[in-house]
Amino acid sequence: MQYVGSFILIRIEQEINLPTFIETTTENSYSRLYISADGEGTYSWGKTIIHAFSFPVHYLQKNKIACFTGTINNILNLIEFMQKNLNNEIEILRVPFHCEKVLRSDCVFDYKVDPITGPSFLLSDYQTQSRHLVSFMTNGVVQFSITNNDAIVKTIIDLYTEVLDGCNI
Incomplete structure (x- = not known):
């Protein structure tokens, strides 16, 4: 990728x-x-x-x-x-305003939900021992630290799908 x-x-x-x-x-x-x-x-x-x-x-x-x-x-x-x-x-697919779905994962740290812009958190990559800032914006854009690591991108997509499911999207 x-x-x-x-x-x-x-x-x-x-x-x-x-x-x-x-x-x-x-x-x-x-x-x-x-x-x-x-x-x-x-x-x-x-x-x-x-x-x-x-x-x-x-x-x-x-x-x-x-x-x-x-x-x-x-x-x-x-x-x-x-x-x-x-x-x-x-x-x-967008995270709705005021979505309070909390992610429960051992790789997610400092999870915060801004009622206007959406959730953001740090995603820890244990293999490379790095962290990626991730934001699920309410306009549908998912932003994260630039990477070419397929596993990180797949994890972010899975977490985003989990949040959408938790918000009944």
Whole structure:
């Protein structure tokens, strides 16, 4: 995995068949979604293929995709693209305001919930003996210390899913 420091989790209504490749080109725009059979892929969009924004996506479960970008505009473009080309309803999974779900894990320290911005905590990585600051924002963005460690990213996604489940999302 490349270095990442944030993601946004989206839920799709209908399961996607893997691998998936969809590309659309018009006079004024270019969009491409590719997800391989193992669930990893990229979404690119822009005015042309040369001047396109691109970010990794990971198909996690039957109906969830982690988009490794901290820019809401990228996600809104992906949602519009998927709704138009896959006829699929999509929502950004967000921690609601005043969610009081507390994480109980031996790797989570200094867990605090801000009623406006959402929960934040330190995640301890015992293998590398490092800590990562993690924030689950109420706008749907999950921010964390930049890493290329797949195990850390998977742990953060699992913890985020646990918080969402605890808040009945």
